[in-house]
Each structure stands twice: as structure tokens, then as C-alpha cells.
Amino acid sequence: MNFFNNLKLGTKITSGFFVVAILAFAIGIVGISRIKVISNNDTELYKEMTAPMSNVVNMAESFQKIRVDLRDVLLASNANAIPEYETKYNTDKENFSKNYLAFQETVHTNEGKALCEKLDKSMTYFEQLVSQIIQLKKENKDQQAFDIIKGEGVKANAAVDENLAEIIDMKESLAKTTANDNAAMASSATSLMIIIMILGVLAAIGLGVLISRAITKPISKLVDYSNRIAVGDIDINIENITKDEIGDLMSAFKKMTENINEQVNAVEKIASGDLNINLSAKSDKDVLGKNIVLMAKTIEELLTEIRKLINAIQEGKLRIRGDFCKLQWGVE
Incomplete structure (x- = not known):
């Protein structure tokens, strides 16, 4: 306290403004840093959660087209029509693979990688069955082709559907978690900024009172001394003189x-x-x-x-x- 009282008036006032400026700067830094983090998280939410969902939707759509292609193959009346349906099937399979590869680039968790491995296996097995069915149809072995689709084909189709649903659920869960984390961070940043602002206001008020008292208190004493001298009272003892x-x-x-x-x-x-x-x-x-x-x-x-x-x-x-x-x- 004595150190502060001994400071020059200009230094006291300047230090007060400096402290308030530092607090304002701290509020700005905290706000900017938090906003930047939230912005980065929102970008990640889009890149890692929202955009991949379109890939999953395209995968599901391509798989649905593959099943339609397989149906057309099974219903083909002669082997000559098979190549046309096979070409459509290959195109749809390529679209599925392209979207699947894009989706895999956004998978970073162990859970996601495990689900992708399951989908790899189920889709590979399904494609093997489709290849067998197409080959049987080319050989006019319609009954054997129908037997495969009614047996292992149903199981393989269900496995792919289940794996796709699990992947969608996983992405939705991760997106929700990320969104909740962003909301929590925004709330935390807001609370922190409010606390810093309150501290800043209190510090500014405290410094103002401190500087005001450092100036007005000794001046009040001098006024009292002057009034006493004016009426002839010279029994005055001036102590605690500061260096300002x-x-x-x-x-x-x-x-x-x-x-x-x-x-x-x-x-x-x-x-x-x-x-x-x-x-x-x-x-x-x-x-x-x-x-x-x-x-x-x-x-x-x-x-x-x-x-x-x-x-x-x-x-x-x-x-x-x-x-x-x-x-x-x-x-x-």
C-alpha cells in the first residue's frame, strides 16, 4: 500500500488505465481463442460428421440400386440380357466403393474402424454371391441362382443393411457428442468471459477508489490544516507524507x-x-x-x-x- 501511495499521480492513474486495458485484453484473448476453438470444432463437425453422412446415404442408395440390378439379373428371361444388367451392377458397385473410401477417411475411432471391417467382410461376401448368381444366370442355371439368393443371399443382404445402419448410428452419436461438446465449450467460454468482465469491473472500481482516496484524503487533511491555521490554531503535526x-x-x-x-x-x-x-x-x-x-x-x-x-x-x-x-x- 505504501508503495502505491508513494507513486507519482501520473503513474497511479496510468497504472489504473493499464490494469483495465490488460483485463480488457484478457477478455478479448479468451473470447477470440474460445471462438476459434468452437469454429474449428464446427468445421470438424462438418468435415468429420456431416459430410460423411452424405457418403453413407450414397452408399445406401448404391446398395439399393445393386439389389435392383440383382433383381433384374434374376428376372432376366435369357442369358443375352445379363451383360447389360451386369454393367449397371458394376457401375453401382463402383459408386458404392467410391463413397465408402471417402467415408473411411473420416473414421478415426477404434469403434468406427471395427464397423468398417464388418462392412468390408459383409459387402465382400455379398459381392461374391452376386458374382456367383450372375455367372449361374449366364449359364442358364436359374434355379441354383434363386437358391443362393433365397439362402445365403438373404443373410448377406441383411448383414450389409445392419452394418450400414450401425455406421449411421455411430456417426449420429459422434455428431451429437461433438455438438454437445461445442455447446459446453461455448457455455464455459461465456461463463469465463463473464467472470473476467466482473473481475475487470471490480478491479477498475477498486483502482478508481484507491487512486481517488490517495488524492482526496491528503487534500482533505490540507484543507483541515488550512482552516485551523486560519483561526489561529498552529498546533499541527503533519505526518505520513508520501513521495508523490x-x-x-x-x-x-x-x-x-x-x-x-x-x-x-x-x-x-x-x-x-x-x-x-x-x-x-x-x-x-x-x-x-x-x-x-x-x-x-x-x-x-x-x-x-x-x-x-x-x-x-x-x-x-x-x-x-x-x-x-x-x-x-x-x-x-
Whole structure:
């Protein structure tokens, strides 16, 4: 506290503004950093969660087309129509694979990788069955093709559907978790900024009160001292002088009161008949000090002349006169 009080007024005020500026800067930094993190998380949410969902939808759509292609193969009346359906099947399978590869690039968790492995196996097995069915249809072995689709084909189809559903559920769950995390982070950032703003306001108010008291308190004392001196009360003891501009003013005021006290003491000694005063003018402008010294000197000279007259009278020398004309005040 003494360290702060001893600072210059300009330094006190500047430090107050500096602290408030630092707090404002801290609020801005926290806000910007949190906004940046949330923005990055939202970007990740889109890239890793939202965009991949379109790949999954395209995969499901391509798989549905593959099943339609397989149906057309099974319902083909002769082997000559099979190549056309096979071409459509290969196109749809290629679209499935393209979207699946794009989707796999966004999978980073162990759970996601495990689901992709399951889909790899089920889709590979399904494609093997489709290849067998197409080959059987080309060989006009329709019954064997139907037997496969009714048996292992149903299981393989269900496995792929189940794996796709699991992948969709996983992505939805991750997207929800990420969104909740972003919301929690936004709430946390808001709370933190509110706390810092409250601290900033309290700090600004505290510094304002501190600086105000550091200025007004000593000035109030000086006003009180001045009023006391104005009514003749010089019993003043000025202490706890700081090293700022107010302290300089109080030091000057203390010197003034000490000088007044010294002059009053000199006057009191003169009034009591003691002309042996130890007083000197503080400067050429010290009119009161010079006149007190002159007054003591004049009284001393007056007393000297009076003593001469008394001695002369006692000795019967009645013609002797005092040289009162040389006295500044004169005696009538």
C-alpha cells in the first residue's frame, strides 16, 4: 500500500488505465481463442460428421440400386440380357466403393474402424454371391441362382443393411457428442468471459477508489490544516507524507507550519520579555521573519536607551537625553 501511495499521480492513474486495458485484453484473448476453438470444432463437425453422412446415404442408395440390378439379373428371361444388367451392377458397385473410401477417411475411432471391417467382410461376401448368381444366370442355371439368393443371399443382404445402419448410428452419436461438446465449450467460454468482465469491473472500481482516496484524503487533511491555521490554531503535526505530488505539497505545507510556529515562538518570547531569539529570515521575501527580527532589535535598542536614562538619573545627570530618534519606531 505504501508503495502505491508513494507513486507519482501520473503513474497511479496510468497504472489504473493499464490494469483495465490488460483485463480488457484478457477478455478479448479468451473470447477470440474460445471462438476459434468452437469454429474449428464446427468445421470438424462438418468435415468429420456431416459430410460423411452424405457418403453413407450414397452408399445406401448404391446398395439399393445393386439389389435392383440383382433383381433384374434374376428376372432376366435369357442369358443375352445379363451383360447389360451386369454393367449397371458394376457401375453401382463402383459408386458404392467410391463413397465408402471417402467415408473411411473420416473414421478415426477404434469403434468406427471395427464397423468398417464388418462392412468390408459383409459387402465382400455379398459381392461374391452376386458374382456367383450372375455367372449361374449366364449359364442358364436359374434355379441354383434363386437358391443362393433365397439362402445365403438373404443373410448377406441383411448383414450389409445392419452394418450400414450401425455406421449411421455411430456417426449420429459422434455428431451429437461433438455438438454437445461445442455447446459446453461455448457455455464455459461465456461463463469465463463473464467472470473476467466482473473481475475487470471490480478491479477498475477498486483502482478508481484507491487512486481517488490517495488524492482526496491528503487534500482533505490540507484543507483541515488550512482552516485551523486560519483561526489561529498552529498546533499541527503533519505526518505520513508520501513521495508523490501530494506528498510534495504536504512537505511544503509542513515547512510553512514549522516556519509559522518558529515565528510564533519568537513573538511569544518577545512578549514575555526575552529578546534573545534565534530567528532568521528564510528568504528575501520573508517579510514577517525580517520584521520580527527587526522588532526584537528595535525593542532591545529602546531598552538600552531607557537603561542609559535610568542610570543617568540615578547618577544625577539630568541633562542626558535618550537618543530615541534613531529608533525605527520612536518614542514620544
